[in-house]
Amino acid sequence: xxxxxxxxxxxxxxxxxxxxxxxxxxxxxxxxxxxxxxxxxxxxxxxxxxxxxxxxxxxxxxxxxxxxxxxxxxxxxxxxxxxxxxxxxxxxxxxxxxxxxxxxxxxxxxxxxxxxxxxxxxxxxxxxxxxxxxxxxxxxxxxxxxxxxxxxxxxxxxxxxxxxxxxxxxxxxxxxxxxxxxxxxxxxxxxxxxxxxxxxxxxxxxxxxxxxxxxxxxxxxxxxxxxxxxxxxxxxxxxxxxxxxxxxxxxxxxxxxxxxxx
Numbered sequence: 001x002x003x004x005x006x007x008x009x010x011x012x013x014x015x016x017x018x019x020x021x022x023x024x025x026x027x028x029x030x031x032x033x034x035x036x037x038x039x040x041x042x043x044x045x046x047x048x049x050x051x052x053x054x055x056x057x058x059x060x061x062x063x064x065x066x067x068x069x070x071x072x073x074x075x076x077x078x079x080x081x082x083x084x085x086x087x088x089x090x091x092x093x094x095x096x097x098x099x100x101x102x103x104x105x106x107x108x109x110x111x112x113x114x115x116x117x118x119x120x121x122x123x124x125x126x127x128x129x130x131x132x133x134x135x136x137x138x139x140x141x142x143x144x145x146x147x148x149x150x151x152x153x154x155x156x157x158x159x160x161x162x163x164x165x166x167x168x169x170x171x172x173x174x175x176x177x178x179x180x181x182x183x184x185x186x187x188x189x190x191x192x193x194x195x196x197x198x199x200x201x202x203x204x205x206x207x208x209x210x211x212x213x214x215x216x217x218x219x220x221x222x223x224x225x226x227x228x229x230x231x232x233x234x235x236x237x238x239x240x241x242x243x244x245x246x247x248x249x250x251x252x253x254x255x256x257x258x259x260x261x262x
Contacts, residue, residue, distance in 0.1 A: 008124040075225035091174035092187030094121040155229040169242040172249025179253035
């Protein structure tokens with residue numbers, strides 16, 4: 001199976017590079033903008049509706065710091081959606097896409113089980129998900145130095161670890177969807193839609209008083225980039241919950257796929 005994983009890593013490398021370039025380019029733009037924007041003391045935020053600012057995971061006071069600014073403008077939503085689309089496409093290709101394109105017939109004609117096929121693709125997807133997260137974090141660190149932006153190294157490391165595990169949980173959801181739906185595009189669309197729905201629900205819990213106690217029902221409860229960058233602390237229980245989502249989704253997809261008539 002190791003040879004299959006190496007082959008899959010090589011196959012997907014070019015596409016992942018494009019994602020990485022896009023994320024890094026946006027990160028550079030945001031880091032470069034902060035010194036000039038922070039000099040105006042964020043007066044423009046005073047004219048924005050408070051609920052709108054909360055929706056994007058920020059507040060006026062937090063936006064005066066780089067952690068708050070980068071979280072609201074990049075890490076809270078845009079960063080997650082881009083990688084979620086990659087995850088949906090990757091997981092979608094594993095089962096639904098292969099069946100749709102009829103390449104699964106060829107794979108199953110080889111002396112390898114369905115379980116190993118899915119596990120090899122999953123390990124590749126998880127590896128590249130981590131790669132995209134750490135490539136983005138690395139760019140934030142390097143360009144932060146260039147633009148004299150203060151950012152905690154420990155906080156950045158903790159953010160990278162939690163963000164990776166958070167996105168792995170999304171992969172668990174995506175691979176399960178891939179075992180149920182019949183096309184790669186449908187899996188990618190469903191994955192991004194679910195992630196967006198979780199984000200909107202979390203945002204609503206911070207806006208609507210009656211919903212504030214229900215924020216734990218969203219996976220975004222375990223992902224707060226501003227807090228992670230600022231405190232550099234990992235919640236073991238939240239990480240365990242995210243890993244449970246990944247494992248549950250993967251096991252469910254294997255059960256469904258092994259029983260699926262292709």
